[in-house]
Amino acid sequence: MNDEPLKIAGKTFESRLFVGTGKYASGAMMRDSLEASGSQLVTMAMRRVQVDGSEDNIIDYLSRERYHLLPNTSGVRDAKEAIFAAELGREALQTNWLKLEIHPDPKYLLPDPIETLKAAEELVKAGFIVLPYIHADPVLCKRLEEVGVAAVMPLGAPIGTNQGLATRRFLEIIIDQSKVPVIVDAGLGVPSHAAEAMELGADAVLVNTALATAGDPVRMSMAFRLAVQAGRIAYESGQGARQQQAVASSPLTAFLGE
């Protein structure tokens, strides 16, 4: 384990904090928060993006030199709608990167695994770089890996609930088994949640609600930035204490001598 930057689909990211653009009080507030976060990858719901050149567009506040844009398909209820949304993102933002987000249930906004797998397969074949948002289902992650997604984005808790890593045990399994980057997305409510995810070995985290609805979004973004850095450094430094414990105690076999 060393300090390698994050690589997704051949692109390098120095920052492991990805951010969303929803729920902000204003475009200016969003812009300032994003800057404070140090993030290099930003998601936006294509249903919100004015593609006909109208004024006051989310996109206007995002410098493409600074941010890699990741359109998301939030709002769609099935694979068919998701594919249309993906096309819109590709044409309107001139990128084949896509956050695939299909949540038919408006109450809990939980992702539909079946529609997501279906859509992911089609979209990868069509040349998209697909980052699917899913429940923390280890088997689903491997299935998605098989169809060629560039990363997996398992949730920590339902969107906007700020509950942290409710799916912790399953995130551990996913991180253990995954050959593609694992980005923990949704439910991260405070910086310590983000640090925790990074300590588990997540490659990155995505945060939106916690920043946009904070009392001071700019300072909260700074806090998350530091937490993600801290968590990653901790992970890379190894969990020293635990290793010592395992090595030092062998009461069962000590009687055998060396």
Added chain:
Amino acid sequence: MSSISEKTAQDVERALARPSGRVTLEDFQALISPAAEPYLEQMAGLSHARTVERFGYTQQFYAPVYLSNVCSNVCTYCGFSATNQIPRKILNDQEISDELDAVKALGMDHVLFVTGEANLRVGVPYFKNAFKIARDRFSSISMEVQPMDQEAYEALIEAGLSAVLVYQETYNRETYAAHHLKGMKRDFDYRLETPDRLGRAGIKKIGLGALYGLDEWRVDTYYVAAHLRYMEQTYWKTKYSLSFPRIRPHEGEFEPKSVMTDRDLVQLICAYRLLSPEVDLSLSTREHEVFRDHAYKLGITTMSAGSKTNPGGYAVDAQTLEQFEISDERSPAEVAAMLRAGGYEVVWKDWDSTYDGFPGVGAVNRGQRIPAPV
């Protein structure tokens, strides 16, 4: 009514202590009861916080567009009642187009088509045509018109329909019968089952509500809440919204059975938000400026602005033939400025018709399409 009026302060406090998303219908009764009145400030604080958590600092805008005021129903409370001698109008293609251009120029991207009930002349073919005209200008098209069969809704969804608002007016059968004297609207059950037909048709969003004041408003709010809960369990992929039409005293020759005051309306908005963290709560221009300027922070997520409630009202200046009087006459730009000053962003666009397979609004070059999965 008795179970609502019997709720105590303890019941209210129990309801207020529930974690978000765990409020029951029993709790709701406590929250709209007289016992909750002293807790209004606390309810408002909770409602504001939960709304921001779910929706952020945003308000969605929409524009009602009256296509026709021809109506075969006789309803005691409505300006369009068949017995009222008013000039009747059904907008033709050119008039619809002019009207939509005027609405688009205000910045709107979501229209709500409104009509009276006249199925022969203003039915599925008329609406299909109106959608065709609207689709290349607006991302979302909703409807508040006569209840229809499931097949009709399926056809209209295919043609671009996103949402339908249908208010039961009152859930009390006797009161309902007393106010709906002639026409298809007399059929209480057909209207009541409309949300189910919409759910089965696969519509994206259904708007529920009642005309508060026709009966005891607290009772009708409870039935709306129960209806919402039933719909959420049964049609789990559908989104829901609630509206708050209320009868003012001394309106025409008609006195309401109960009056929902401004304070009552705030209590109701908060109670619905506590009941459901995700339901859209809509406030129209029927409410006066001062009320809207404060209420939007208390749980409201969608507002109309710059509304004209007469057919052709946007394109033509005359304020005639209105269904109801507008109290907030500010333009969308003015209301948007008010919201911005309060730290909120207006969401004009929240869908894209390309998601439904249409070419989409604006000049995006469509290029190579990939086939949808079978």
